[in-house]
Amino acid sequence: MEQKDSLESSSQEIPSKTTAPIGPSPGLRPDDDTSKANPLDASPAVESVLRSDIGVNTLLTRLKQSIASAREFAAFLKKRSALEEEQAQGLKKLCRSSHESARRPESRQGSYAQNYDEVIRIHDRMADNGVQFASLLHQMHEDLHELAGNMERGRKLWKQNGLNAEKRVQDSEVLMEKAKAKYNALAEDYDRARTGDRGSGRVFGLKGPKSAAQHEEDLQRKVQQADSDYSSKVQTAKSQRQELISTLRPQAIKALQDLINECDSGLTLSLQKFASYNERLLLGNGLCVSPLRDQENSQGPRSLRDVVSEIDNTRDLHTFLAAFAPHVGDGAEVKYERHHTLNNIQPNPSSTYNRSQPPQIQGPGVNNSAQGNPSMSSRSQAMAGGAFASPSPPVNGLNDTPRDQSVASLGASGPPQLPPSQGPTPLYDQPPNIAGISRRNDSDSSLAPSRPSFGVSLEDLLKRDGSAIPLVVYQCIQAVDLFGLEVEGIYRLSGSSVHVGRLKAMFDNDPNQLDFRNPEAFFHDVNSVAGLLKQFFRELPEPLLTQEHYQGFTDAARIDDDIMRRDSMHATINALPDPNYATLRALTLHLNRVQEHSGANRMNAGNLAIVFGPTLMGTGPNVADAGWQVRVIDTILQNTYQIFDDD
Numbered sequence: 028m029e030q031k032d033s034l035e036s037s038s039q040e041i042p043s044k045t046t047a048p049i050g051p052s053p054g055l056r057p058d059d060d061t062s063k064a065n066p067l068d069a070s071p072a073v074e075s076v077l078r079s080d081i082g083v084n085t086l087l088t089r090l091k092q093s094i095a096s097a098r099e100f101a102a103f104l105k106k107r108s109a110l111e112e113e114q115a116q117g118l119k120k121l122c123r124s125s126h127e128s129a130r131r132p133e134s135r136q137g138s139y140a141q142n143y144d145e146v147i148r149i150h151d152r153m154a155d156n157g158v159q160f161a162s163l164l165h166q167m168h169e170d171l172h173e174l175a176g177n178m179e180r181g182r183k184l185w186k187q188n189g190l191n192a193e194k195r196v197q198d199s200e201v202l203m204e205k206a207k208a209k210y211n212a213l214a215e216d217y218d219r220a221r222t223g224d225r226g227s228g229r230v231f232g233l234k235g236p237k238s239a240a241q242h243e244e245d246l247q248r249k250v251q252q253a254d255s256d257y258s259s260k261v262q263t264a265k266s267q268r269q270e271l272i273s274t275l276r277p278q279a280i281k282a283l284q285d286l287i288n289e290c291d292s293g294l295t296l297s298l299q300k301f302a303s304y305n306e307r308l309l310l311g312n313g314l315c316v317s318p319l320r321d322q323e324n325s326q327g328p329r330s331l332r333d334v335v336s337e338i339d340n341t342r343d344l345h346t347f348l349a350a351f352a353p354h355v356g357d358g359a360e361v362k363y364e365r366h367h368t369l370n371n372i373q374p375n376p377s378s379t380y381n382r383s384q385p386p387q388i389q390g391p392g393v394n395n396s397a398q399g400n401p402s403m404s405s406r407s408q409a410m411a412g413g414a415f416a417s418p419s420p421p422v423n424g425l426n427d428t429p430r431d432q433s434v435a436s437l438g439a440s441g442p443p444q445l446p447p448s449q450g451p452t453p454l455y456d457q458p459p460n461i462a463g464i465s466r467r468n469d470s471d472s473s474l475a476p477s478r479p480s481f482g483v484s485l486e487d488l489l490k491r492d493g494s495a496i497p498l499v500v501y502q503c504i505q506a507v508d509l510f511g512l513e514v515e516g517i518y519r520l521s522g523s524s525v526h527v528g529r530l531k532a533m534f535d536n537d538p539n540q541l542d543f544r545n546p547e548a549f550f551h552d553v554n555s556v557a558g559l560l561k562q563f564f565r566e567l568p569e570p571l572l573t574q575e576h577y578q579g580f581t582d583a584a585r586i587d588d589d590i591m592r593r594d595s596m597h598a599t600i601n602a603l604p605d606p607n608y609a610t611l612r613a614l615t616l617h618l619n620r621v622q623e624h625s626g627a628n629r630m631n632a633g634n635l636a637i638v639f640g641p642t643l644m645g646t647g648p649n650v651a652d653a654g655w656q657v658r659v660i661d662t663i664l665q666n667t668y669q670i671f672d673d674d
Contacts, residue, residue, distance in 0.1 A: 077280050078272070083189040086283035088589075090182050093290040094175050100294060101171040104301070108164035115157030117626065122151040124627045128513060137343035145334045149315050156311040163304050171297050178290045181282070189279030196267045203260040210253040217246040482566045487604035495609035499534045501518035503560035504617045506543035511553040512620060513627045518545050518638050522555030561642050568643030571607055571614075572659075577647060584658040593666045596659065600670060611672045619667040636661035 076082055126147050142375055172254035220243040318332040329337075480488065480499045488497050511517045530549060533541055541548055549556050564571055574579055576599050603611065618635050625631040638658035647656065663670060 034090055078276070080193065082191060082276065083186075083279050083283070086287065087182060087186050087189075090178065090283055090287050090290065091296070093401045094178050094182065094285055097171055097175040097178070097290055097294045097297075100297060101168050101175065104164050104168035104171065104297070108161045108168060111157050111161035111164065115154045116163060117380070118154040118157065120626055121149050121153060123519060124513070124624075128627070135343065138337060139343055141396050142276070142334045142338050145329070146331065149331055149334070152315045153312045156315070157306055160304055160308045164301070165479045167297050167575045169302060171293065174290065174293045181286045185279050185286070187280045189283070192271050192275040196264070196271045199260070199264040199267050200244050203257070203264045206257040206260040210250070210257040213246065213250045213253045217243070220246050297362045309314070312608055338407060354425050416674060419428075442646060476532075478536060478538065480534045480538060480561055481531055482568065484568045485571075485610060486604065489606045495561070495606045496613050497610065498538050499563050500544040500610055500613065502534075502538075502541060502562065503556050503563075506546075506549060506553060506612060507560075507619065509544065510546055511557065512624045512629075514553055515627065515629050516623060517554065517628050517630055518557045518561070518635060519630060522552050522558040523550075525552050526552050526555035527558050527562065530555065531657050532557075533560065561638070564639075571611055571643045572645075573603060573607060574645065576602060580644065581647070581652055581655045584655040584662065593669060596662055597666075597670050600663070614643075615663055615667055618664055623665060631666040632661050635664060 076085060126144065128134060129143055129147070134140065218237070315331075319326045319331070320327040353381045374524065376453075478495060485497065489495055492498065494501075526549070543549055543556065546553075570577075579599040579602075580596065583592055583599060586592040586595060600608065600611065618639070621628065621630055622635060625634075636657045636659075640660045641653065643660060644656045
């Protein structure tokens with residue numbers, strides 16, 4: 028019993044993990060930079076957490092949060108930079124297009140042009156500020172992303188070192204506990220053998236039965252060995268824990284604290300720079316709009332309000348009108364002069380009556396108040412000899428009166444009797460040349476097409492003209508490319524129905540005489556040309572994309588994946604007949620040029636798809652297909668150069 032007590036008294040226990048004294052350690056000094064940076068490090072609660080077994084894990088979790096926050100703000104800076112870059116580049120593009128448009132002859136000049144150009148330059152400077160701001164944000168994003176990567180690598184390194192040190196101490200303490208349990212069990216057996224509590228009296232070993240003395244001697248030897256092993260395990264665990272507390276853990280905690288402070292400081296600095304850059308952007312744009320000027324010296328850049336206020340509408344109008352002063356005519360007096368050969372001839376009363384009286388034509392809207400007015404009577408004669416006698420195609424054989432016969436009846440028997448098919452009579456208070464033009468255009472539009480282009484299938488046009496792309500499509504695309512790419516709302520705004528009707532009649536009769544490179548050929552109305560092109564596709568006997576492939580196009584439009592939808596639609600387009608494919612290719616490349624100028628004409632791919640969806644695909648079997656029709660055209664326009672080559 029005394030030997031057991033002496034053995035037990037010789038064993039040494041490791042200090043408890045929870046009874047470590049609270050105070051500064053060599054690795055955690057209160058006067059470190061980290062303690063100065065954060066006053067909470069010196070508090071007992073913080074110090075106890077850092078020196079405990081959960082200190083390393085706690086700091087690793089906190090460092091992970093700092094890294095995640097840095098990466099999140101870096102992603103925000105990247106997206107904000109992209110948005111600012113897109114806005115600034117769009118504003119610069121708008122300034123360029125507006126500057127070019129302002130220099131065109133059809134734009135207003137004078138003080139408006141000068142000050143409007145200054146307005147554009149102000150916006151261009153604001154766009155430069157936006158480009159610089161976007162570049163700074165992108166650089167901040169790269170720096171912060173690099174910082175987060177470095178912090179992540181440091182975190183992995185100290186996680187491995189710190190946790191390995193903690194694990195070694197835990198493993199040594201587990202071995203110590205096992206050695207202690209073995210030592211206690213052998214000591215109990217030895218005590219029972221020494222006091223005579225042996226049970227059966229003989230113990231059987233590997234070499235046969237043992238006596239009590241032999242058994243006691245064996246147990247004593249084993250107890251001594253277990254005591255020695257237990258004591259060594261205690262010393263090992265004690266030394267490792269002492270090394271952990273005094274060296275390894277403070278090093279890991281100090282390194283993790285430095286990483287946290289560096290990451291947090293970098294993130295805070297980025298936020299401060301972000302705030303500063305925003306202030307500089309707003310201040311720079313504000314100085315562009317309203318620059319600061321010295322009260323004593325009025326010279327300097329003008330504000331946007333000053334620039335706009337210097338536009339003088341009255342002076343611009345007078346300057347514009349004065350420029351046309353050299354073109355003003357003499358303004359000779361209009362008077363009647365009798366021909367010298369008729370001076371000695373007595374006028375015939377009946378003929379004088381016929382010349383002085385306007386034709387008495389009964390009908391609504393006819394004004395006969397011009398009797399007795401010589402100027403009115405001479406205009407009436409001109410109209411009777413011009414507008415009323417102009418040839419027009421016979422209708423049911425009723426309009427076959429020769430021109431000479433009607434003129435003879437005018438001079439011989441008073442007012443001419445108009446044929447029943449000549450329609451309403453023009454008013455006498457209209458100029459005779461205008462009435463004649465109106466009659467001629469009406470008669471042209473009513474002519475039967477001699478070489479129709481509208482309402483004819485693309486296959487028939489190909490056989491007749493030998494061109495896969497109809498002439499009307501080629502001419503209209505050429506006109507819009509030359510004169511309509513910058514026109515706002517092209518293909519969305521309707522042109523003049525009168526102009527569209529006249530152009531259609533021209534293409535149906537003699538299209539080879541038209542050249543839309545000259546805007547006079549389409550009355551300087553490019554919107555009517557766009558309307559003519561849409562009417563051509565609407566009047567095709569079969570839609571451009573054909574009824575046969577209608578279901579294929581709508582099925583492709585229902586595919587959600589962009590690449591698969593494009594490829595499926597590409598295959599369907601390749602299956603179109605040759606004239607349909609060639610015409611669709613020319614139209615798509617043209618509409619792609621239109622959408623490239625959407626900054627000026629406001630017609631992007633989506634707006635063009637809304638206009639041309641039903642036009643190119645026709646009326647589907649289901650009204651709900653309208654949305655899929657728009658998606659078909661939008662997909663084709665979004666993938667123009669993937670579907671069609673540009674040569």
